[in-house]
Amino acid sequence: MMFRKSVYLFSPLMDLKIDRSTEDFLLRLYYPYDGVGLKRRPKYHGLTKTWQCSCTYSKIIEQLRQHPGGSVDLLKDNNTGIATITINNPEKKNAISGKMMVDLEECVSELENWVDGKGLILTGKDKTFCSGGDLGTVRNILSNGDDMCKFMHHVTTRLYNLPLISVALVDGYALGGGAELITACDFRLITPRAKIGFIHVKLNIGTGFGGTTRLVQQIGRIKTLQVLSSGMVMNTDLAKKIGLVDEILDNNENTLEQGKTWLLEHCKGSVTTTRVIKQMVLAGEKLDTDASLLEERKLFKSVWGNKLHAAAVSKKSKHS
């Protein structure tokens, strides 16, 4: 205690932490209420100041940008509340370059701030979803895959946690990292042309975009092992049979429209209600029971008795 007071006497408390999601360094200074030496400077009492030194994160972004090719494009429709992210590198079957990983992060950032959104479709350009990591990028970063892996874990986790109901719309190939991306959405819709393969084993690697962690949660341990250890490329029937896919769309040209119609059926509520439902489900999945119930209560309180709830209740006059 004496030691702490003597520290307070001359300086605020200081600690250095690492933000686990970004690996950024956080330097925190805490000015204690009872700091003896701070009595003459009460305006600092109880304040915490945090500096985020994002050198690691921005360095990774800078490095990934050096591997060009393609783009990942975001289109937001404020009328329907449905956004579309398109993986766009058709000359390489929508392989995802370093630059496209950064594009994806920027799309996710923009969606995190899109308060009018309800749903998201993740799709690929020209009848293919994504053939995985761009082998050009992969070749160039053979000596340091760890940074890419860390970055893509961060991006796909944020994609998964968006307060939007998300759908991966798969036409053609979803291979390697492309197959991993579909696990970062809530639902998976595929066309009869779809071929899904966690083919990493053929390149003597494991998943690098967080795919195994999510796949185990989605289809279970044994099926995940079967899929990953064989590198099998699944057709629609098999993908549906193992529980990876929610719906097989018709074999026609209007895949995106079909996907939007399906998604809108699952976004029946207002923007607020839809986002509350998604956040309640995330809490149920990620938190322990008590913490999830607390979150559910908080979210429930945010919609109970609001204008839309009151209007819906008043329509039910027959039951009053």
Ligand SMILES: CCCC(=O)SCCNC(=O)CCNC(=O)[C@H](O)C(C)(C)COP(=O)(O)OP(=O)(O)OC[C@H]1O[C@@H](n2cnc3c(N)ncnc32)[C@H](O)[C@@H]1OP(=O)(O)O
């Ligand atoms: C942590 C993530 C790690 C990973 O993602 S590992 C998985 C990496 N992905 C792969 O190994 C898939 C490689 N691609 C393929 O197997 C085939 O291209 C694929 C997707 C089945 C399509 O086959 P086809 O329809 O016969 O088309 P194709 O082979 O002629 O390809 C057309 C052009 O696209 C290129 N391409 C396809 N996938 C690519 C990739 N991942 N990276 C870089 N280039 C890629 C391919 O080289 C070809 O280019 P070009 O026309 O010969 O100049």
